[in-house]
Amino acid sequence: MKFTLTIPVLLISAHSAAAWGTLGHETVAFIAQNFVCDDTKIFFSSILNDSSTEYLAKVATWADSYRYTAAGSFSAPFHFIDAEDNPPASCGVKYARDCGAKGCVVGAIQNYTSQLLDSSLDKATINMAAKFVGDIHQPLHDEGLAVGGNTIPVNFSGVVTNLHHIWDTNMPEKLVGGYSLDDARRWANILTTEIRRGAFAHQAASWLKGIDITDPVSTSLHWARETNAFVCTTVLPDGQDAVANQELSGDYYEAAVPVIQLQIARAGYRLARWLDLIAVGVRTEL
Numbered sequence: 001m002k003f004t005l006t007i008p009v010l011l012i013s014a015h016s017a018a019a020w021g022t023l024g025h026e027t028v029a030f031i032a033q034n035f036v037c038d039d040t041k042i043f044f045s046s047i048l049n050d051s052s053t054e055y056l057a058k059v060a061t062w063a064d065s066y067r068y069t070a071a072g073s074f075s076a077p078f079h080f081i082d083a084e085d086n087p088p089a090s091c092g093v094k095y096a097r098d099c100g101a102k103g104c105v106v107g108a109i110q111n112y113t114s115q116l117l118d119s120s121l122d123k124a125t126i127n128m129a130a131k132f133v134g135d136i137h138q139p140l141h142d143e144g145l146a147v148g149g150n151t152i153p154v155n156f157s158g159v160v161t162n163l164h165h166i167w168d169t170n171m172p173e174k175l176v177g178g179y180s181l182d183d184a185r186r187w188a189n190i191l192t193t194e195i196r197r198g199a200f201a202h203q204a205a206s207w208l209k210g211i212d213i214t215d216p217v218s219t220s221l222h223w224a225r226e227t228n229a230f231v232c233t234t235v236l237p238d239g240q241d242a243v244a245n246q247e248l249s250g251d252y253y254e255a256a257v258p259v260i261q262l263q264i265a266r267a268g269y270r271l272a273r274w275l276d277l278i279a280v281g282v283r284t285e286l
């Protein structure tokens with residue numbers, strides 16, 4: 001009994017810092033799968049030795065527990081950039097100020113992109129690169145206040161948790177109604193339709209503006225700044241005291257949903273283009 005109680009607690013706490021949770025990461029990967037070029041799909045399926053319809057989604061969360069091991073702990077800071085801004089009065093990300101000495105998500109995207117372009121095309125590197133593109137689109141991964149909201153206690157559907165965790169996990173899972181691979185596929189297909197011919201059709205092209213595989217820092221800093229702006233408008237519009245110890249599964253959740261949908265869609269669409277550019281870049285060098 002003790003054993004079965006311990007395992008879920010460990011999983012939940014590992015989950016809490018893993019960004020977007022499993023559901024979010026797998027959804028981003030499925031959206032990317034829907035948009036990559038045919039050549040990119042062949043390229044990555046072959047490297048991953050996986051010709052299934054889940055070749056990227058399965059790798060998206062493969063190394064989730066890696067950062068909690070002694071060997072992987074160095075990668076923990078790579079999932080976020082702690083903007084030292086002042087929400088809700090002012091938001092903003094500055095690379096020199098906010099990327100700590102131990103690294104950050106912007107530097108990590110640069111690192112892992114150049115590793116992929118140098119033909120270090122292994123499962124672990126693909127996993128990391130895909131994950132960091134997802135993470136940078138979660139507003140509280142681009143915020144230093146209260147450790148990205150981790151120290152702001154909140155209630156969600158009667159459960160005591162923290163603000164960071166509800167953005168990673170509780171709110172996406174409430175929206176979708178589950179967290180299985182099939183839930184992720186279903187959500188990804190809904191967002192893919194919105195991108196192709198729905199609510200996002202007119203803006204999707206603008207999401208790729210400025211994307212430059214030779215300049216991953218500028219590219220991902222743009223993504224971080226755009227995402228961090230939601231901390232002022234949607235995550236903490238009235239400051240942290242307004243949400244601390246409050247039940248957030250009502251109006252707060254309703255206001256967050258459009259941002260979550262947009263950010264997951266953007267992350268997947270951008271990841272597709274990023275993988276296309278990596279695949280083309282590697283092939284050109286070979």
Ligand SMILES: *[C@@H]1O[C@H](CO)[C@@H](O)[C@H](O)[C@H]1NC(C)=O
Binds near residue numbers: 049
């Ligand atoms: C690739 O996958 C197949 C089927 O799962 C497996 O039999 C094979 O050993 C794998 N090859 C490599 C190089 O991992």
Ligand SMILES: *[C@@H]1O[C@H](CO)[C@@H](O)[C@H](O)[C@H]1NC(C)=O
Binds near residue numbers: 078104108111
């Ligand atoms: C880049 O990768 C190296 C080696 O893994 C690591 O030491 C460094 O901190 C990383 N830099 C950033 C900014 O993430």
Ligand SMILES: *[C@@H]1O[C@H](CO)[C@@H](O)[C@H](O)[C@H]1NC(C)=O
Binds near residue numbers: 155160247
């Ligand atoms: C938050 O949850 C705790 C523990 O269940 C409860 O005592 C408290 O009243 C809840 N607060 C709100 C605002 O719902």
